[in-house]
Amino acid sequence: xxxxxxxxxxxxxxxxxxxxxxxxxxxxxxxxxxxxxxxxxxxxxxxxxxxxxxxxxxxxxxxxxxxxxxxxxxxxxxxxxxxxxxxxxxxxxxxxxxxxxxxxxxxxxxxxxxxxxxxxxxxxxxxxxxxxxxxxxxxxxxxxxxxxxxxxxxxxxxxxxxxxxxxxxxxxxxxxxxxxxxxxxxxxxxxxxxxxxxxxxxxxxxxxxxxxxxxxxxxxxxxxxxxxxxxxxxxxxxxxxxxxxxxxxxxxxxxxxxxxxxxxxxxxxxxxxxxxxxxxxxxxxxxxxxxxxxxxxxxxxxxxxx
Amino acid sequence: xxxxxxxxxxxxxxxxxxxxxxxxxxxxxxxxxxxxxxxxxxxxxxxxxxxxxxxxxxxxxxxxxxxxxxxxxxxxxxxxxxxxxxxxxxxxxxxxxxxxxxxxxxxxxxxxxxxxxxxxxxxxxxxxxxxxxxxxxxxxxxxxxxxxxxxxxxxxxxxxxxxxxxxxxxxxxxxxxxxxxxxxxxxxxxxxxxxxxxxxxxxxxxxxxxxxxxxxxxxxxxxxxxxxxxxxxxxxxxxxxxxxxxxxxxxxxxxxxxxxxxxxxxxxxxxxxxxxxxxxxxxxxxxxxxxxxxxxxxxxxxxxxxxxxxxxxxxxxxxxxxxxxxxxxxx
Ligand SMILES: Nc1ncnc2c1ncn2[C@@H]1O[C@H](COP(=O)(O)OP(=O)(O)O)[C@@H](O)[C@H]1O
Ligand SMILES: [Mg+2]
Numbered sequence: 323x324x325x326x327x328x329x330x331x332x333x334x335x336x337x338x339x340x341x342x343x344x345x346x347x348x349x350x351x352x353x354x355x356x357x358x359x360x361x362x363x364x365x366x367x368x369x370x371x372x373x374x375x376x377x378x379x380x381x382x383x384x385x386x387x388x389x390x391x392x393x394x395x396x397x398x399x400x401x402x403x404x405x406x407x408x409x410x411x412x413x414x415x416x417x418x419x420x421x422x423x424x425x426x427x428x429x430x431x432x433x434x435x436x437x438x439x440x441x442x443x444x445x446x447x448x449x450x451x452x453x454x455x456x457x458x459x460x461x462x463x464x465x466x467x468x469x470x471x472x473x474x475x476x477x478x479x480x481x482x483x484x485x486x487x488x489x490x491x492x493x494x495x496x497x498x499x500x501x502x503x504x505x506x507x508x509x510x511x512x513x514x515x516x517x518x519x520x521x522x523x524x525x526x527x528x529x530x531x532x533x534x535x536x537x538x539x540x541x542x543x544x545x546x547x548x549x550x551x552x553x554x555x556x557x558x559x560x561x562x563x564x565x566x567x568x569x570x571x572x573x574x575x576x577x578x579x580x581x582x583x584x585x586x587x588x589x590x591x592x593x594x595x596x597x598x599x600x601x602x603x604x605x606x607x608x609x610x611x612x613x614x615x616x617x618x619x620x621x622x623x624x625x626x627x628x
Numbered sequence: 629x630x631x632x633x634x635x636x637x638x639x640x641x642x643x644x645x646x647x648x649x650x651x652x653x654x655x656x657x658x659x660x661x662x663x664x665x666x667x668x669x670x671x672x673x674x675x676x677x678x679x680x681x682x683x684x685x686x687x688x689x690x691x692x693x694x695x696x697x698x699x700x701x702x703x704x705x706x707x708x709x710x711x712x713x714x715x716x717x718x719x720x721x722x723x724x725x726x727x728x729x730x731x732x733x734x735x736x737x738x739x740x741x742x743x744x745x746x747x748x749x750x751x752x753x754x755x756x757x758x759x760x761x762x763x764x765x766x767x768x769x770x771x772x773x774x775x776x777x778x779x780x781x782x783x784x785x786x787x788x789x790x791x792x793x794x795x796x797x798x799x800x801x802x803x804x805x806x807x808x809x810x811x812x813x814x815x816x817x818x819x820x821x822x823x824x825x826x827x828x829x830x831x832x833x834x835x836x837x838x839x840x841x842x843x844x845x846x847x848x849x850x851x852x853x854x855x856x857x858x859x860x861x862x863x864x865x866x867x868x869x870x871x872x873x874x875x876x877x878x879x880x881x882x883x884x885x886x887x888x889x890x891x892x893x894x895x896x897x898x899x900x901x902x903x904x905x906x907x908x909x910x911x912x913x914x915x916x917x918x919x920x921x922x923x924x925x926x927x928x929x930x931x932x933x934x935x936x937x938x939x940x941x942x943x944x945x946x947x948x949x950x951x952x953x954x955x956x957x958x959x
Contacts, residue, residue, distance in 0.1 A: 518726055519732045519733070521685065522731070525683055525716055527714060527717035527718060528713075528717070528743060536735060537732050537735075541732070
């Protein structure tokens with residue numbers, strides 16, 4: 323295993339320490355900071371936009387408009403005109419409507435990639451943390467291997483092996499998160515295993531299963547929730563990167579920011595705004611999730627507790 | 629017949645890359661039904677490790693346990709994990725030092741009591757809730773019905789220790805082990821918790837092993853006292869004998885370092901000099917020798933045995949002379 327991946331693994335393990343029992347308390351503290359509030363506002367607006375965009379989009383994002391098509395040539399993509407706020411895209415669709423609806427598809431990819439990563443990671447980490455011993459050793463070597471491959475390369479390899487569809491992107495991006503969540507939950511559960519209240523429960527003869535599910539797991543998921551928030555940001559960026567590399571969704575019509583950005587790359591000289599707007603949208607949303615996640619992590623850190 | 633019989637208990641911690649460390653060595657004592665036995669010694673003397681070994685709570689890897697622990701004719705040290713889990717909480721209860729961290733912060737107090745009642749007394753959740761409220765009432769928590777749905781952080785340390793005592797006694801164990809149950813509490817609360825504990829164990833006829841570093845606590849509570857030093861028992865006596873005339877220089881030193889209200893003005897406190905880190909190995913001689921005012925050459929060269937002497941058990945080459953003791957009334 324490389325030094326780099328060892329360092330990665332150690333960093334993740336150290337994040338898991340400190341427990342989470344004070345999650346509520348921590349949340350309250352989180353939202354005292356303006357940075358956290360900014361993050362929450364960005365994320366909130368994004369989610370609202372994702373939900374309502376199909377209803378507020380002025381035009382249908384999934385069909386070409388003759389007005390736009392009429393002026394569309396390989397070297398000229400129409401800019402803003404009446405009824406079409408940002409003009410046309412390369413296929414004669416309403417760019418503005420697609421940009422709005424893109425919030426929904428982008429959130430979809432980000433959320434599912436993260437959820438799948440969390441789910442698989444928690445199963446691996448939970449088993450390792452609950453059983454210890456050789457189960458732990460085997461599973462952790464597995465995550466070490468996954469961590470030793472640079473994350474985007476891992477996603478690229480998976481995406482290259484599977485047919486190009488939206489779910490391929492989701493699964494490829496999810497795999498990046500798996501070892502991170504696994505190690506995080508394992509670390510937190512191991513910390514829980516030697517905690518006073520787990521010892522006390524063991525001294526009362528409480529069953530193993532109950533100890534794991536009632537006493538260890540609920541006290542271990544705080545760091546996972548924080549990491550999931552941060553992962554939403556990277557998942558959206560990684561999905562965009564896959565699309566940019568042509569390994570993304572093969573349905574070019576789908577209005578998703580990463581895909582729109584990927585498909586705009588040959589048109590940078592013709593109409594740069596086709597790349598610019600989706601890129602800005604991705605960056606702002608990723609920033610929102612990162613600000614939120616980092617402030618949550620800070621307030622969960624026992625060192626910062628007041 | 630004794631309820632609990634500990635014979636020659638030894639615990640050695642072994643970890644790769646470090647020297648094996650003997651935390652408990654040749655510890656023997658017994659507890660009669662309903663009896664309160666003290667286990668006294670300064671921090672690091674092996675009290676907690678002893679209690680964890682009795683409960684089968686030491687980590688399986690890294691801790692080597694020897695000797696025998698018989699509880700009502702059952703050898704506990706060879707029980708399977710499952711058999712132990714069935715007994716813990718039902719036959720043997722335990723109260724730990726830190727009430728702030730010994731409760732699960734994310735589930736209600738009610739659930740933490742009912743889970744034990746459901747587990748060992750086969751109650752339904754409903755029955756268990758009724759019983760749980762009664763238990764909380766018995767340990768002196770006002771408004772127990774409401775407490776059931778509250779979380780640990782809503783309670784003070786003293787209240788939480790009451791809850792932990794209620795949980796430990798929920799299944800009416802025959803033996804309760806209390807490992808420094810008041811060390812983390814304020815002095816006034818300490819007294820309340822101690823009197824609660826002693827009331828409860830005498831009401832229910834539960835045997836109690838009281839682990840503490842505070843001889844004052846032992847004086848008010850225990851029938852029999854074991855004084856531990858460096859993982860071994862160095863003196864065992866009935867409470868009265870121990871306080872009347874402590875014979876081991878370590879016990880003697882402990883008693884003399886307690887401030888007494890009726891001491892003549894200006895009489896200095898005499899703390900035991902040095903610290904545990906000065907200990908020599910028991911294999912070499914007496915571990916206490918470097919700190920002992922009575923130490924002679926033999927103490928540095930020959931390990932003392934635990935022997936009957938003067939109506940007690942004593943592990944010392946040069947015990948304190950008989951006329952030279954602190955009286956119990958002075959405490
Ligand atoms: N799990 C462990 N691994 C190694 N050493 C331990 C472990 N638990 C306790 N010890 C050591 O055993 C000795 C006795 O500890 P303990 O029984 O906790 O003392 P106390 O009398 O204060 O309760 C200490 O020196 C401690 O460092
Ligand atoms: Mg202790």
